[in-house]
Amino acid sequence: xxxxxxxQPPQLTGIGFLRWIWRQLTSMRTALVLLxxxxxxxxxxxxxxxxxxxxxxxxxxxxxNPSLAKWLDALSLFNVYSSAWFSAIYILLFISLIGCxxxxxxEHFKMARALPPMTPKNLExxxxxxxxxxxxxxxxxxxxxxxxxxxxRYRIRxxxxxVGAEKGFIRESGNLLFxxxxxxxxxxxxxxxxxxxxxxxxxxxxxxxxxxxxSYDSLNTGSLFSIDDLPPFSIKxxxxxxxxxxxxxxxLDYTLNAKVIDYPGATPRDEIVKVNAPLTFGDTRVxxxxxxxxxxxxxxxxxxxxxLRGAIPFLxxxxxxxxxxxxKVPDMQPQIGFVAKFLPTAERTxxxxxxxxxxxxxxxxxxxxxxxxxxxxxxGIPQSVYRINTEKLTQIGLAALKPGDRWExxxxxxxxxxxxxxxxxxxxxxxxxxxxxxxxxxxxxLIGLLVSLFGRRHRIWVRVxxxxxxxxxxxxxxxxxxxxxxxxxxxxxxxxxxxxxxxHAHPTEGxx
Amino acid sequence: xxxxxxxxxxxxxxxxxxxxxxxAFIIFAYELAWxxxxxxxxxxxxxxxxxxxxxxxLTILYFLILVVAVFARAVSAxxxxxxxxxxxxxxxxxxxxxxYLVASIKFDVQWLGILISFASLLxxxxxxxxxxxxxxxxxxxxxxxxxxxxxSAAIISGGVFLLANCIAGAYxxxxxxxxxNEGARPGWALRLPKLESLxxxxxxxxxxxxxxxxxxxxxxxxxxxxxxxxxxxxxPKETWAFITWVGYAAYLHARVxxxxxxxxxxxxxxxxxxxxxxxxxxxxIWGTGKHTYSGL
Numbered sequence: 001x002x003x004x005x006x007x008q009p010p011q012l013t014g015i016g017f018l019r020w021i022w023r024q025l026t027s028m029r030t031a032l033v034l035l036x037x038x039x040x041x042x043x044x045x046x047x048x049x050x051x052x053x054x055x056x057x058x059x060x061x062x063x064x065n066p067s068l069a070k071w072l073d074a075l076s077l078f079n080v081y082s083s084a085w086f087s088a089i090y091i092l093l094f095i096s097l098i099g100c101x102x103x104x105x106x107e108h109f110k111m112a113r114a115l116p117p118m119t120p121k122n123l124e125x126x127x128x129x130x131x132x133x134x135x136x137x138x139x140x141x142x143x144x145x146x147x148x149x150x151x152x153r154y155r156i157r158x159x160x161x162x163v164g165a166e167k168g169f170i171r172e173s174g175n176l177l178f179x180x181x182x183x184x185x186x187x188x189x190x191x192x193x194x195x196x197x198x199x200x201x202x203x204x205x206x207x208x209x210x211x212x213x214x215s216y217d218s219l220n221t222g223s224l225f226s227i228d229d230l231p232p233f234s235i236k237x238x239x240x241x242x243x244x245x246x247x248x249x250x251x252l253d254y255t256l257n258a259k260v261i262d263y264p265g266a267t268p269r270d271e272i273v274k275v276n277a278p279l280t281f282g283d284t285r286v287x288x289x290x291x292x293x294x295x296x297x298x299x300x301x302x303x304x305x306x307x308l309r310g311a312i313p314f315l316x317x318x319x320x321x322x323x324x325x326x327x328k329v330p331d332m333q334p335q336i337g338f339v340a341k342f343l344p345t346a347e348r349t350x351x352x353x354x355x356x357x358x359x360x361x362x363x364x365x366x367x368x369x370x371x372x373x374x375x376x377x378x379x380g381i382p383q384s385v386y387r388i389n390t391e392k393l394t395q396i397g398l399a400a401l402k403p404g405d406r407w408e409x410x411x412x413x414x415x416x417x418x419x420x421x422x423x424x425x426x427x428x429x430x431x432x433x434x435x436x437x438x439x440x441x442x443x444x445x446l447i448g449l450l451v452s453l454f455g456r457r458h459r460i461w462v463r464v465x466x467x468x469x470x471x472x473x474x475x476x477x478x479x480x481x482x483x484x485x486x487x488x489x490x491x492x493x494x495x496x497x498x499x500x501x502x503x504h505a506h507p508t509e510g511x512x
Numbered sequence: 513x514x515x516x517x518x519x520x521x522x523x524x525x526x527x528x529x530x531x532x533x534x535x536a537f538i539i540f541a542y543e544l545a546w547x548x549x550x551x552x553x554x555x556x557x558x559x560x561x562x563x564x565x566x567x568x569x570l571t572i573l574y575f576l577i578l579v580v581a582v583f584a585r586a587v588s589a590x591x592x593x594x595x596x597x598x599x600x601x602x603x604x605x606x607x608x609x610x611x612y613l614v615a616s617i618k619f620d621v622q623w624l625g626i627l628i629s630f631a632s633l634l635x636x637x638x639x640x641x642x643x644x645x646x647x648x649x650x651x652x653x654x655x656x657x658x659x660x661x662x663x664s665a666a667i668i669s670g671g672v673f674l675l676a677n678c679i680a681g682a683y684x685x686x687x688x689x690x691x692x693n694e695g696a697r698p699g700w701a702l703r704l705p706k707l708e709s710l711x712x713x714x715x716x717x718x719x720x721x722x723x724x725x726x727x728x729x730x731x732x733x734x735x736x737x738x739x740x741x742x743x744x745x746x747x748p749k750e751t752w753a754f755i756t757w758v759g760y761a762a763y764l765h766a767r768v769x770x771x772x773x774x775x776x777x778x779x780x781x782x783x784x785x786x787x788x789x790x791x792x793x794x795x796x797i798w799g800t801g802k803h804t805y806s807g808l
Binding site: 050274438 | 656734744751759765787
């Protein structure tokens with residue numbers, strides 16, 4: 001590209017300099033460069049793992065390349081799309097866009113009410129030019145041209161010896177609509193991320209989720225979001241069914257049967273939630289995002305009193321739902337933790353150890369490693385619920401339990417029973433108050449694009465002169481769209497006299 | 513017929529289409545070699561156009577076989593035939609060939625046949641040997657009407673973008689040849705359209721299909737909102753679809769408002785097109801993200 005910002009900054013201070021900056025920023029060339037820059041800037045986000053999408057992979061990257069990761073992080077390459085430099089590009093682009101489009105919209109508005117331009121002196125120099133003899137008087141010819149151009153929906157400026165005509169304002173209208181809608185789309189995106197929220201919660205079958213901030217496992221909110229915006233619904237996970245392909249273990253269907261209460265005291269209603277069919281509560285939607293198993297266990301202390309009972313969600317590791325988890329029992333002396341693996345359909349080989357060969361619980365098995373000591377739950381450092389840091393613990397035994405099995409822990413410290421299992425679902429609660437604007441923006445973008453690409457803009461002039469008994473019409477035009485040659489040819493055909501034009505007689509055709 | 517019968521029929525027809533396509537390619541190549549040797553002399557033009565007609569008929573034939581093959585694949589899987597990369601490849605070849613055949617009704621593009629048949633052969637061959645997966649139902653996230661709308665729009669746009677790229681590529685090659693020969697063309701290239709028409713044609717194809725690509729991205733966003741809880745998440749596939757969109761938007765902008773033409777425009781067209789190919793190949797095979805289950 002031969003981009004020459006040949007306009008040197010003028011020797012001006014204050015307002016003059018600002019005006020110069022503004023003119024540079026809102027020039028079409030700058031807009032194009034910024035647009036391309038935005039495309040290039042979004043590439044690294046598809047190469048490096050992004051925190052917003054896969055935080056675990058970012059951690060992994062830190063594990064394998066700690067020194068490089070630090071540099072990448074300093075350049076925001078793990079948060080490309082929320083980084084300062086990415087934001088800078090699109091904010092500049094949109095300022096440029098607004099500065100470019102608003103004055104053009106005003107110009108266009110004025111132009112739409114103006115008459116077509118005056119007829120140029122030398123029509124024969126324009127890109128399309130035809131000369132015809134009309135066989136009519138000058139006035140008749142002009143009237144005929146005006147009538148024909150009006151029929152074709154041209155706007156007309158009639159002069160004494162010529163006609164100027166113009167059509168295709170819709171092309172520029174489409175163009176402006178396209179650019180204005182881009183701004184609307186961005187407003188929708190901004191509104192959605194400022195006033196929106198996104199939260200995740202794992203709910204085991206049989207449990208009820210109430211939509212309050214404390215229920216969530218994780219919660220992200222926009223800066224304008226208020227906790228009072230949360231709709232007061234609750235969802236009971238009645239039954240979750242997953243179907244799998246027997247040969248490939250590929251999932252075929254996930255169905256969640258839920259009982260939904262819109263607000264405390266409302267009549268419960270039955271709903272079915274699927275992957276492509278979320279629940280909707282106004283701006284807030286609830287999605288079925290993931291699923292797994294929660295083994296149900298009971299832990300007793302040495303006196304035989306129950307210290308822990310419940311369904312504990314485990315994290316799936318593969319397509320056959322080999323799952324890992326942690327059972328933490330802080331209310332024992334000393335504290336006990338189980339590093340656990342759950343296999344819905346258990347298999348064992350020497351090389352791979354225990355693994356699951358099918359995602360449905362055909363032969364469930366719970367592998368446990370019991371550890372004793374300080375679990376570190378009071379240290380204040382947040383821990384993963386799926387993992388136990390065993391640094392300060394000692395292993396006291398290993399066991400593999402089938403449903404119904406009870407394991408008396410070594411040393412007589414207590415026991416654990418594997419009572420059964422329940423599937424869990426990950427419900428994602430999302431509020432996006434801007435998406436209606438984004439959608440409207442996107443649809444208008446498409447309409448504007450179609451109009452600006454396929455609308456045709458033509459200018460045509462006809463000058464009529466009388467020359468020794470002959471009436472000669474000069475027809476010419478200007479365009480940026482295809483089809484002008486045809487417009488002019490057909491106009492010429494209408495004006496051309498049937499007799500004696502260009503020296504050729506057409507005896508078979510009748511004259512007017 | 514059982515579902516597996518349909519799947520086998522589809523595979524056999526893919527091989528049949530490849531055979532016919534190879535034949536078409538050989539005849540296109542023969543015709544080109546002939547014209548390079550003898551030049552554009554009058555005596556040979558009618559006989560050569562006969563050869564060209566044979567090659568074009570073979571192109572139509574392999575297109576028709578491919579239609580049945582893709583249809584059989586759809587019947588065997590009980591759904592639209594674009595659930596994985598193998599199926600994108602065969603349906604994409606169909607779209608690409610279709611774009612060429614439709615374009616050849618209105619425009620003088622038969623000389624592109626050699627490129628079209630070669631690209632089709634390459635894509636089908638890669639698909640059935642490297643990308644092949646048995647016909648299977650869809651995973652839950654793909655079970656949506658939007659699969660039909662979003663992916664078909666993307667495949668058709670891709671087919672036309674690639675056709676426009678072939679023409680832009682041909683423009684650059686011919687321009688270089690003309691420059692070497694001081695504006696003149698060697699005999700075999702006389703039949704090819706003028707540089708200006710190539711330039712115009714690739715522009716018109718891009719302008720024609722750019723709104724469809726825009727629509728495909730919007731449809732994908734609407735679907736993502738229903739399936740993943742957000743309409744845009746900078747998933748690698750989304751990011752590259754956006755980059756392609758920006759690339760072609762810049763191309764159209766440069767042509768319409770900045771008056772770009774010829775070499776610079778052709779290069780920009782090729783760059784935008786290669787981001788599309790990169791998205792298809794790299795992101796499907798090596799990429800991560802939410803679109804990966806639709807990959808291999």
